[in-house]
Amino acid sequence: MKTRRMFWLIAEKIENLIDSGLYPPGSRLPPERELAESFDVSRPTIREAIIALEVMQRVEVKTSSGVYVLENPKQKEQETLDKVSAFELTQARALVEGEAAALAAQSITAEELSALESTLNVMKSGVGAEAADREFHLIISKATKNHAILLAVENFWELRDTLPQVKNAYANVCSQSDKDRLLEHQAIYEALKGRDTQAARLAMHAHFNRLINALFDMSEAQALEEVRKKTTQTRDLYSLNHLLAKH
Incomplete structure (x- = not known):
């Protein structure tokens, strides 16, 4: 010893x-x-x-x-994490969670459907919607009865909540789309309730597709704002207004 x-x-x-x-x-x-x-x-x-x-x-x-x-290895891992964008994470989530929804449609229990409905009610109330959103996706992952899928989705949410570049992007988008998010989750729920594999997959893909487009819109708006700021700075630098003001 x-x-x-x-x-x-x-x-x-x-x-x-x-x-x-x-x-x-x-x-x-x-x-x-x-x-x-x-x-x-x-x-x-x-x-x-x-x-x-x-x-x-x-x-x-x-x-x-x-x-x-x-x-x-920890530094290499962190360097990789720093490169993960909100777009990459959303695409990965769509691929995995789309198939998770399809698989869950075949095996989800009445109790799990009831739990999903409860998260929808929380989202409707507007209080605790973020936590309910996370729980909704995790319930579906658990319903697949596949522990590897559950672990993957849990890790996706960990990245979503801890990576600054992703967390900030999602916060800006999600805060402006509560109604869309609720409707999309309801569509996923109805597909699962109907045991419709293809509908569940498509509903999940539609949810993430809207999110990706919202992220692009936000990114474009930020880029335009940055261009506007730089243009204003350049204009101020070369403007002759101060000379004209003397006359």
């Missing part, structure tokens, strides 16, 4: 040195002997620490070459 605690401690120290920039991605760690002397531990402890770092995908051991530092 003591040995295990020691090599994890050394692995953590080496990882901290990597994160500090002392050993950047692509660089080679010092030889095992030097690391052992530097941390005042045995070489077997260093070997165990390196194995731990390899499992964590922080280093790569190349036979007869040495131990090389890899890019931080």
